[in-house]
Amino acid sequence: MADSNTLTSEQVYANKKESKKEKMIVKTAKRLLKNKLAVFGLIIIIIQVILAVFAPLFATYDPIKQDLTNAELGIGSDGHWLGTDNYGRDVWSRIVFGARISLLVGIGSVGLGLLGGIALGLVSGYFKKLDGIIMRFVDLLFAFPGILLAMLIIAMLGTSLVNVVIAISIWSIPTCARIVRGSVLSIKKQEYILAMKSLGASNFRILVKHVLPNCTAPIIVFATMRMATAILSTAALSFLGLGAQPPTAEWGAMIAAGQDFMFTSPHLTIVPGIAIMLVVFAFNVVGDGLRDALDPNMDLDQ
Amino acid sequence: MSTNTKPILEVDQVKKYFPIKSSFLKRTISNVQAVENVSVDVLEGETLGVVGExxxxxxxxxxxxxxxxxLTDGSIKFRGEEIGGLSENxxxxxxxxxxxxxxxxxxxxxxxxxIGDALEEAFIIHTKLNKKDRKERVKNLLVEVGLKEEHAERYPHEFSGxxxxxxxxxxxISLNPSLIVCDEAVSALDVSVQAQIIQLLKQLQKSHQLTYLFISHDLGVVKHISDRVLVMYLGATAELAPSDRLFSNPLHPYTRALLSAIPRPVVGRKKDRIRLKGELPNAANYPSGCPFHTRCPLAHEQCRQERPEWREVKEGHYVACHEV
Structure with missing residues (x-):
């Protein structure tokens, strides 16, 4: 029968394709690594993660232990290579422990924000009837400037790092919801969704198993970029005294504490400032790189 | 045609309108009349071709x-039971x-x-089989359609069209259905592959006692696979007849024009092709009377006023035209 003959020709074709076969993740990673700036950002992020995870190993002193005899030592001092602050606390150790807080707050708030944003986005993109209501609610959240909304929430809940996480996550929800909704709107018109409907699949199954896996790319990019914003906002809120309270080692709080000594010991503000800048920069360039790497139409050699 | 002539599906005066809403108050301004009064019985075991531009x-x-x-209006009965307007559940x-x-x-x-997971899903939704049995069924399915068991582990992009x-x-076919709607099932494939897929469909029809509703714009394919053919024009039925009779003796002027457009491998002899003037009318602004009157070479006053009746002119041969 003609069938068996031609099948082999189809298989030859499939095998040819197979040699080019690559897992999606590997392919994206390769494309990402072509981008030098993204590689640089990735290195900074990895350093931050290592510092945060193994903070007690890297810190040379207890970050909150005061030593008034060695107060306000400059950069490069003996035993304190980044100097000490006005209470004699080791700046390097405080930066290391601060990395831990930024990372935790960043992951926590972005995680919570994604959870809310993805849920709202999926529902409003998929169910036409709920779309209007949810999007108007999202517009409402958008109407507040981000930092003001965060301050409002903290004013209601009280000042603490946990509340900072909540505040920043709420502020991440509307953007995430819009991004997810956009992807869902285009994915739900695909024929494979219709095919699942004709099989009798429930809406929940279609959303979770077929819609969500196909809109991961924009979500990943959003999450990476949002990490930068979240870390920056945490520092900003702590600088304003709404986040981490003294004596917690937090970068924003360190700048706030150091500003009184700006002329005598400028490293107290400059060092945590550089730390914030590097990390925010890193997450931004990696997010940019990911966006390019995940877009199959992007020619990276240009 | 199959000996069993009991209808598996009875479609009666089915209408499907897509409302066009005003941008502000969401009032319905007009409707796109996508399906306009279609009535047809699909018989158990047959292949009903549906053609049209x-x-x-x-x-x-x-x-x-x-x-x-x-469904906007009308009734659809599956094995005698009304299914039009039922809820998802x-x-x-x-x-x-x-x-x-x-x-x-x-x-x-x-x-x-x-692919394996995609095929498994039908069983998860509709059966209580355990994982091992489901995997087994998926393998059988793959073999049945001429693929290999190990293809279950691959992703769609690793396959040809x-x-x-x-x-x-x-x-x-995974859930052993009795009716399959093939929506342009072979139109996207190149001709050699088309033939294989049609062959496979025919095989499966025999082994699974399937009834096909074969939708296509390709008259050659439809002629080859169908027992009966339904010709649609602008959402309405124009003609329905057994395949050989429709192709040898078309009655509706639209069917004639459609059939004359089939390219024929005859050198030297120019076939008198019926060329239709103009474009397909906009379904949002549905023509009065016979939907085909705007382009019909035979149209006269009655066609512009009155919708022609869907009537049986010979046994099993239905047509909607004043001129027949």
Missing amino acids: SGCGKSTFGRTILGLES QLKTYKKEMQMIFQDPYASLNPRQR GQRQRIGIARA
């Missing part, structure tokens, strides 16, 4: 039957019985899902 409502008709589009049991093969084999498979369409067919 692009935008004539063939696909919408197929989807409406499966409940993928809500009520339809679930019928969905096992009626499946669809889609046009685009590239768009109809989830790119992030392995023909293979993907085989996967689409495997998914459609």
